Amino acid sequence: MEFIDVLKSRRATRSLDKINISDEMIRQLAEAASLAPSCFNKQPWRFVFVREEKRLQKLFEVLPRGNKWAHKASMIVAVFSKKEDDCMLGDRDYYLFDTGFATNHMMLRATDLGLIAHPIAGYDKEKAMELLNIPPDYVLITLLIMGKKALEFNENLSDQQxxxxxxxxxxxxxxxxxxxxNFPESL
Ligand SMILES: Cc1cc2nc3c(=O)[nH]c(=O)nc-3n(C[C@H](O)[C@H](O)[C@H](O)COP(=O)(O)O)c2cc1C
Structure with a gap:
């Protein structure tokens, strides 16, 4: 796919079908993330790839009703980091910024591989961190809901969704x- 087509076809859609997630796919996603830039090359991003059905079912319990569509996920990637693992320059803490780069690299690679990678902020952070065994000094920034685009709309979607x-x-x-x-000279 042309790069611009990857950007254009990346979507946070919500109607997912199950797909088999191979070790190779996970390796390719991790590789894409690892190529992201970071302040002083500190690479503050951390990811847990959850694809085992039993663990996914436990993770679905941390999602609110509005994110019930995500129960069809084939994999959830937990994205976490901590401030001290990246540059802290006065009022500029770079860990969220740099982890965002790496996460977007992963999302774009997922798109390229024909997957949906939908980031969400709607989850019970404490419960999710406990389930994933993430120590409390980290911030669980997002969960990436991954799967294959379904042909039919998920039954839990609102009209707007x-x-x-x-x-x-x-x-x-x-x-x-x-x-x-000059700010705020319009383009
Ligand atoms: C940080 C972040 C949090 C989000 N949280 C949710 C969420 O909890 N539930 C949901 O359905 N979508 C969530 N989204 C998806 C956005 O609604 C979506 O990216 C946006 O509407 C733009 O659509 P597009 O990504 O398809 O272009 C989130 C996206 C981001 C980047």
Missing amino acids: IEFETSRPDRKTFGEFAYLE
Whole structure:
């Protein structure tokens, strides 16, 4: 796929079908993440790949009703990091920023492999960390819900979520977030 097509086809859709996740797929996802830049090459990102059905079922219990669609996940990747593992420069702590780079690398590679990789913030953080054995000095930043795009809409979706399955939610115009030479000179 052309790079621009990977960017365009990455979507956080919610209707998933089960797919077999191989060790090789996990290795490819981890490799993509590892190529991300980070401050002083500190690589603060940490990932737990959960694909065992019994463990997935336990993880589904930490999701609120609004994220019930994620019960069809074939794998959940827990993304975590801690401040001290990356640059701390005055009021700039880079661990979330750098972990975001690595996570997006992984998501784009997943897209390239024909998978959906949908990040969520809606979960019980404490319960999830306990289940995953993540020590409390880390921040569990997101869960990546992974699977194959289903042909039919998931039965738990709201009308708006159904609309977003087929058309990408609106984006800001360039003038609302991009400036030329000087803030806030519109592009
Ligand atoms: C940090 C973060 C948290 C999100 N949390 C949720 C969530 O809890 N539930 C959900 O259904 N989608 C969640 N999303 C998905 C966004 O709603 C989605 O990315 C956005 O609407 C844009 O759609 P697109 O990714 O398909 O372009 C989250 C996305 C991000 C990046």
